[in-house]
Amino acid sequence: MRLELVPRRDVPAAARILAPVAALVASILIGGVVIALMGRSPAAALDVYFIQPLTEGWALQEIAVKATPLLLIAIGLSFCFRANLWNIGAEGQFVMGALVGSILPLVTAGTDAGPWVLPAALLMGALGGLLYALIPALLRVAFGVSEILTSLMLVYVADLTLDYLVRGPWRDPKGFNFPQTVNFDAMLPYLAEGGRLHAGLLFGPIAVLVAWFVVQRTLFGFGVRVSGESPKAARFAGFNPDRLVVAAFCISGAMAGLAGIVEVTGQIGQLKPGISVGYGFTAITVAFLGRLHPVGMLFGALVVALTVIGGESAQIALKLPLDLTRTFQGILLMCVLAADALVSYRVRVVTTARA
Amino acid sequence: MTREEAGGSPAGDAPLVALRGIVKRFGDLTANDHVDLDVRPGEIHALLGENGAGKSTLVKILFGLLQPNEGEIIWQGRRVTLDNPEDAADLGIGMVFQHFSLFENLTVAENIAVALPRGESLRDLDKRIAEVGARYGLALDPGRPVWTLSAGERQRIEIVRALLREPRLLILDEPTSVLTPQEADTLFVTLDRLAAGGCGLLYITHRLEEVKRLCQRATVMRAGKVVAACDPRVESVSRLASLMVGSEVVEVRPAPAHAAGPVRFELRDLSLAPTEAHGIPLAGVSLAVRGGEIVGIAGVAGNGQSELFAAMSGEVEAETQEAVRIDGQPVGRMGIDRRRRRNAAFVPEERNGHAAAPRFTLSENIVLSLHATSGVARRGLVNGAMARQLAAAVIKAFDVRKGGADPMAGTLSGGNLQKFVVGREILREPGVLVVNQPTWGVDAGAAATIRQALIDLAARGAAVVVISQDLDEIFAIADRIAVIHDGRLSAAHPAREIGREQIGLLMAGSGEGHAHAA
Known part of the structure; x- marks a missing residue:
């Protein structure tokens, strides 16, 4: 016996939109079973994970703060994914953006350099991510190297580079030997006094609008979509496939880099190991949860950020491990992909009765 | 036993x-x-x-x-x-x-x-x-x-x-x-x-x-x-x-008598290494097509037709600028969009996935091949309303049957999608049209519509190249016939003077020498 996927002829638009919702429900059910097997009450966990964060002001702010890097990275990734390019190294581009973006704030820390430092740092952060994403793009265009492997492996290079810098040349001499830099002066301002919402959050909605416009209204966005859908048609349309590969990776890398430097100048305030808690990987889930649509990804980022905050509360309230949150995010991605497949294809059971 | x-x-x-x-x-x-x-x-x-x-x-x-x-x-x-x-x-x-x-x-x-x-x-x-x-x-x-x-x-x-x-x-x-x-x-x-x-x-x-x-x-x-x-x-x-x-077979109307004009499309000693594994190298291909005539290129599948199409269209650029000419201008090093701007148009063999993107709507598929030559894309922005207008014009002129206002290309039947992708190019009134397998796998009615449109386009003064494996089709519409075998193109013979027997020999790679300038 084997299973075959048969393409469905007509898929109602509603089914496509509801698929991620169904996937979310399914993963909550699976998560509930896991929690029950761990001997805890699934109902209590559901309350802590999904309900409580939505009822408390500080948690809502925290969701927005966590959702921002996820959203920025996912929007960048969507350009790659739409063009059928598998950039799974956004985590590395995030770290590289944070690292390159931090050069100016580090150099100017403790001096009275003007307000130009912050915008320059943001630009350099985006540039750092962009250049780092250019490596897998150029390797693919020039030598046909799989971007999946190179982009993933470069994540570890970025992580170890960061590790080296904060333990070596960039270590704060007055930091009691902790692996961290000095605190930056150039920080994104808070949107409201005493809150957690910093100005970097504004990049999220702006990115949603710009991405929507580029994908739907520009010839470049059209080219990205066509080249993912049918590469030969894209060539027939006159789009240079190599140029599209490079452009998609540049956008993706720049967005991840921007997310990295926003995270550093928005809330952490210094470089240290573990500035990313896997945002670059989690953003892949966000991208698919949002069906690669900018507005969809906005919701996707908020939902996933909710699980992160809920997961932190669950550690405290229910003594559930952090790994459970990561497991849940993995289950969610699997369910989203499965739901997409089931919406587009019908499963047929083929029985092979051999004589 | x-x-x-x-x-x-x-x-x-x-x-x-x-x-x-x-x-x-x-x-x-x-x-x-x-x-x-x-x-x-x-x-x-x-x-x-x-x-x-x-x-x-x-x-x-x-x-x-x-x-x-x-x-x-x-x-x-x-x-x-x-x-x-x-x-x-x-x-x-x-x-x-x-x-x-x-x-x-x-x-x-x-x-x-x-x-x-x-x-x-x-x-x-x-x-x-x-x-x-x-x-x-x-x-x-x-x-x-x-x-x-x-x-x-x-x-x-x-x-x-x-x-x-x-x-x-x-x-x-x-x-x-x-x-x-x-x-x-x-x-x-x-x-x-x-x-x-x-x-x-x-x-x-x-x-x-x-x-x-x-x-x-x-x-x-x-x-x-x-x-x-x-x-x-x-x-x-x-x-x-x-x-x-199910009815009497529709025959195409021959074009009214018209004189062949100047050479509008020309290949001069075009040689090209294949871009894909086991592709066919093109060797010294020469061909000159006048305005007002249809040249048919016959041949057994896999003898370099798709490579020849790619070289003609600019999807693969030639090694020298001189190898391809449109209206006397060398364009060999130009890509497909720049050749389109010189009023050439192209229809590749596969309608699903090459001539059209199956999961894109018909109006988006208008943008696919017309963005360089019409107002559907200005300053990098796509004009959706104009694309829908152009799609409607093609649908009307070529009687494309479809469901819904702007359906995905993949939902059309083979014949209707083929009418759409051919009509999309013909409605531009190109001076040069290169078509690969214009009626492969389409019903007789659609095939007759398409062939008639090609004949009429040539009668209006365009140079038309039809690459086809269907000898009946070539004899039905071509003024001259050349044969491609193993990446080489024979001289183009007037259709009235060459028989099936001789074409068959050329298709098998024997017969007269190749690479004469036509």
Whole structure:
């Protein structure tokens, strides 16, 4: 016996939109079973994970703060994914953006350099991510190297580079030997006094609008979509496939880099190991949860950020491990992909009765 | 030893296989509507019908690839169910597909070995291939890698594969579509020998001359139903054609007399290395097409047609600017969009995935090929309203039947999508049009519309190049005919002065020398 996927002829638009919702429900059910097997009450966990964060002001702010890097990275990734390019190294581009973006704030820390430092740092952060994403793009265009492997492996290079810098040349001499830099002066301002919402959050909605416009209204966005859908048609349309590969990776890398430097100048305030808690990987889930649509990804980022905050509360309230949150995010991605497949294809059971 | 026994009484009346009331539905489409068919041992039975008539669906059911919704299959008087091709092969049903499934980098023997049932010994395989080859006239060198073989030789591998399992019934799906006329003659000898040996043959085609020559009985399908069963030897070709099409065959109107203008499209000693593995290098291709004429490029599939199309369109750029000229201007180093801006237009062979993106709407597919030459994209922005207007104009001018206001291209039938992708280019009034396989796999009505549009475009002064494997089509519309073989193009001969025989020789790579300037 084997299973075959048969393409469905007509898929109602509603089914496509509801698929991620169904996937979310399914993963909550699976998560509930896991929690029950761990001997805890699934109902209590559901309350802590999904309900409580939505009822408390500080948690809502925290969701927005966590959702921002996820959203920025996912929007960048969507350009790659739409063009059928598998950039799974956004985590590395995030770290590289944070690292390159931090050069100016580090150099100017403790001096009275003007307000130009912050915008320059943001630009350099985006540039750092962009250049780092250019490596897998150029390797693919020039030598046909799989971007999946190179982009993933470069994540570890970025992580170890960061590790080296904060333990070596960039270590704060007055930091009691902790692996961290000095605190930056150039920080994104808070949107409201005493809150957690910093100005970097504004990049999220702006990115949603710009991405929507580029994908739907520009010839470049059209080219990205066509080249993912049918590469030969894209060539027939006159789009240079190599140029599209490079452009998609540049956008993706720049967005991840921007997310990295926003995270550093928005809330952490210094470089240290573990500035990313896997945002670059989690953003892949966000991208698919949002069906690669900018507005969809906005919701996707908020939902996933909710699980992160809920997961932190669950550690405290229910003594559930952090790994459970990561497991849940993995289950969610699997369910989203499965739901997409089931919406587009019908499963047929083929029985092979051999004589 | 059943083969020999059956051989004693060929064309016995007891059917080898009988299909009774076969119904197969795909969603709303009924591909087979209560189809009856039987094949006797020792006969060559033609299954006739246009593309989309339901022939392929029916034989896929007979070969166990599809399961019918209703009806039964009776094999030698016994009702059977065929869940998969292995069941069919176990009974003794073999099939030679239209599209080959061969591994290019493996040898002939290796390709045959992978298709043998599990557990079969490979020790004497070369000897067995030689034996079958000698008995049926299927010459093959077991040690040759497949990528060095011609289409005719590749087809022999498929036939030998089927014959090694000693089938009682052999199904052949459009076997001559990739052969030269001479290769087809060799195939017919093989098929006659097989039938004389008692094997029943089901021969699927839409080529009527072949049927008259080869087959003792014919079943004609149209729109999923059997519309006639007859003896093709006593029917006229035009009667068979009208049975197939359901009305008198539409002939194209010749263009009103018009003088050929200056040369508008020219290839000068164009040579190009292939961009894909096992692609065909183009060698010294020269061709000059005048305004007002249609030049047909005939040839067996896989002789460099797609490479030639890519070089003409600019999807692959030439090595020198001089190798390609549009209206006297060298454009060899220019990409497809810059050639379009010089008023050239192109229609590639595959409509789904090359000429059109199947999951994009029709108006988006307007943007696909017209963004460089019309206002649908200005300063990098797409004008959706204008694209929809242009799509509507193409749909109206070419009578494209579709569901919904702006449906996805992939939801259109083959004929309608082909009318759309050809019409999209013709409505621009290009000065040069290059079309690869303009009517492959489309119904007769759509084919006539498309061919007429090409003739009319040339009559208005455009230079038209039609690459086609369909000799009937080329003779119907071309003023001059050139033949492509192994990446080389023959001189273009006036269509009235060259016969099928001579074209057949050129298609097989013999005959006059190549690479004359036309």
